[in-house]
Amino acid sequence: MMRFLLLFSRQGKLRLQKWFTPISEREKKKIIRDMTNMVLARQPRSCNFLDWKDLKIIYKRYASLYFCLAIENQENELLALEIIHRYVELLDKYFGNVCELDIIFNFEKAYFILDEFIIGGEVQETSKQIVNRSIEASDMLQETMEEYMSKPAF
Numbered sequence: 212m213m214r215f216l217l218l219f220s221r222q223g224k225l226r227l228q229k230w231f232t233p234i235s236e237r238e239k240k241k242i243i244r245d246m247t248n249m250v251l252a253r254q255p256r257s258c259n260f261l262d263w264k265d266l267k268i269i270y271k272r273y274a275s276l277y278f279c280l281a282i283e284n285q286e287n288e289l290l291a292l293e294i295i296h297r298y299v300e301l302l303d304k305y306f307g308n309v310c311e312l313d314i315i316f317n318f319e320k321a322y323f324i325l326d327e328f329i330i331g332g333e334v335q336e337t338s339k340q341i342v343n344r345s346i347e348a349s350d351m352l353q354e355t356m357e358e359y360m361s362k363p364a365f
Contacts, residue, residue: 213291213332214266214281215242216298216325218314221275223247226314227321231332246279260288271295275311297339298328304343323349 215234218227225243234242249261250270261268263281269291270279278295282288301324302309306317314321327342329335336342 212283212286213294213329214283216281216329217243217246217277217279218321219243219247219250219277219279220311221251221272221277223251226276226311227318227325229322229325229329231329246281250277250279259292267291269295271299273299276314294329294334297337298325301328301339301342301346304339305346 213231215231216227216229217225219225225247228239228243230239245263246268249263249268255272259270261270265284266281267284267286267288268279268281269288270277271292272278278299280291280295282291299309302313302321305320305324306313324342324346327336327345336345
């Protein structure tokens with residue numbers, strides 16, 4: 212089971228956070244600080260797996276963003292790395308070569324895509340096509356509602 216997913220920039224700015232277990236705000240801030248410091252301090256050619264407390268930390272850098280995933284000790288690191296990559300592929304498909312600005316200005320869509328893919332720390336849907344269809348259906352519904360709401364009521 213996953214514990215949390217963090218996206219942060221090379222400068223250490225947090226761009227997205229998803230917590231799958233209840234943690235106090237104070238503890239969240241400490242974890243975020245620890246993760247950014249640990250990951251950013253590592254050499255570029257270092258292994259992408261870390262042991263931290265009772266968790267395994269798996270991270271991957273894509274362009275200017277670090278995707279950092281915490282899993283329980285008995286979980287598979289390579290599967291976690293594949294989960295990160297699948298999420299990046301879903302973001303790429305939606306945004307067309309996703310970048311940090313896409314996450315900053317469309318964070319609600321980034322969270323929505325993550326929620327379609329992972330629920331409660333477990334992978335909900337492995338098929339990229341099914342997740343993409345769900346995202347497209349949501350966009351169509353949103354556009355329909357915006358059109359409906361913009362028409363005069365008389």
